[in-house]
Amino acid sequence: MLAIEADALRRTYTSRTGWLKPRRTETEAVRGVTFEVAPGELFGLLGPNGAGKTTTIKMLNTLLLPTSGTARVFGHDVARDPVAVRRRIGYVFGGDRGLYDRLSALDNLRYFAELYGVEARDQKRRIAELLDLVGLVGREKESVEGYSRGMRQRLHIARGLLHRPDVLFLDEPSIGVDPVAARDLRRTVADLAAAGTTVLLTTHYMAEADELCGRIAVIAGGRICALGTPESLKSRVRGRDVLEIEAYGVDEERLDRVRRLPGVRGVSAEDRGALQVVTVQTGRGSAELHGPVLAALDGLRIGRVTSREPSLEDAYITIVEEAAGAADPSVEPAEAEVSADTEKPAEAEELAV
Template identity: 40%
Template sequence: MSALIVADRLRRSFHLSHRAGLLRRRRTEVVAVDSVDFTVNRGEAVGYVGPNGAGKSTTIKMLTGILTPSSGSATVCGLDPARQRRALASRIGVVFGQRSQLWWDLPLSESFELLRSIYRVPREDHRKRLDECVELLELTPFLATPVRQLSLGQRMRGEVTAALLHDPELLVLDEPTIGLDLESKERLRSFLADLNQRGTTLLLTTHDLDDIERLCGRLMVIDHGRVLADGPLAELRAEVVTERTLVVDLVEPHAPLDGLPGVREVRTELGGLRQHLVFGRAETTAAALISAVVARVAVHDVSVAEPEIDEVIRRLYKRTSAADAVGDL
């Protein structure tokens, strides 16, 4: 796979001025992104997450040419974002959840037509892509509606369409589902998942971790301007969460299924009709545990509950904080 984004020791700092006396002011440096290294290959869907102030949006702004790095370098689609911003704009699409690229007082359809002219997209190609987005995102009922009259969910579907009309290689999404209702979120997620399956690379920053779970096979976690973890979500989950839970629905209520190999804890519900068996990843497998359960009791159904993504991220932060504390000793 070829690299579409390469960040090499990417750093961005800002200088703030503070009053230090009656007539004096002091300048201090605030590091927003601190020597970040990563590569995103074509066709990947990557979640880039962290708390407020972690450096997510600053990274995105450097990758899209809005900000110039203080040091280090970045290439996106083989271009330098800061020096070749105009050329890059024709090859990427960007959706910011709290900023609009649509014209507020124009009907949605006229915004799309203006963007066709700005990007110089051939009319036939524009019509083909627009028709596809209109169908998949169900835009037809409000194409003639001024943007200012659209609901947030309708506008966000319009924003995604606007970002895709010039057929970008990379789609960068910053909080794309912010404020959306459940139905609008699912419609947008389904569309983006299909888009990625067809080859468009996705880079997603969000506080809605269900977006990551639904769309991204790879997760990068950033805090205080540094990447704490980077890898397939399944591997990070297995790395930091050593336990899984087998949920067993029994044919008849039963006493807690204690004493099974590898089981660390048993929790019961519904008078023992449903049991949650917490087991260590290193001590047994789900298949072996299911066999042991079936040998003891009659089972109606079983499922394996994986730890939630927010628990994975919380433990990644905790692990890094502990390592930093040891390093300071």
């Protein structure tokens, strides 16, 4: 039996604008998503902001009903049998929501153990096991409001594992976490998968996905654009070279100049503090393009220029850009979020059985 089955999942949001003459508009956030996850697999779901990742996860964990299509967790339909699904899943979302700041970590876990229906005789032992697993032993009696972002995320994971779920949904767990804490989180997630827990992970960090995930689905515009192992996704750009250029004041006009150069396969720019890093994908052995690329960026202050082998991030950018180019320009996909009270961990409580 598969751990997760998503078949042609769709989710449409309806909203009204105007007062005297209200107008009804529909936004299709997820457009026919299909994939499967085997028991014990660590599966990655990657995509840009607004691609439909969180909406997909919320349909799989019963927080949202699909507009159409079906989803099952260990054979239980998320729409027809949500209670059975919730008994078998845990949900960890990034950010500061989901915990009570004025309580200690120990009191938070005791509270959620009650919500999740953990037997009273098992709570003390289970909480001790989880505190040890996430590395919070010795800090469990401190108020959560004094915790760092990394400690909070580890406590989130402990909360999601209280009832021994078969499937754990991790929605950007390392967002805003420093590199050392992120490394500890990755180690914890890898240990969970090694112990047999099925993990579905969303993340914006490609190195994290490359290190952890056995298979990855890339979602853009509400659709799955690519699915396979990290190596199979990287094979899409294996015949390319990557040129990275540090520059200041990069604008769209100059990027378009680079895109129009013969032999250039892809161009992107990322802000890193005061500077931008321009990534240019070219055909293999196209060292002669370095000069024209730098000429196209004429007028900018240029820093370090390096050439390297393509990575999973380069493959991801290529897949997303190809999907954007193929999309209908008249449609503007967006991922709508479910509002939540920032003072109350509503999602965690709603999932509790």
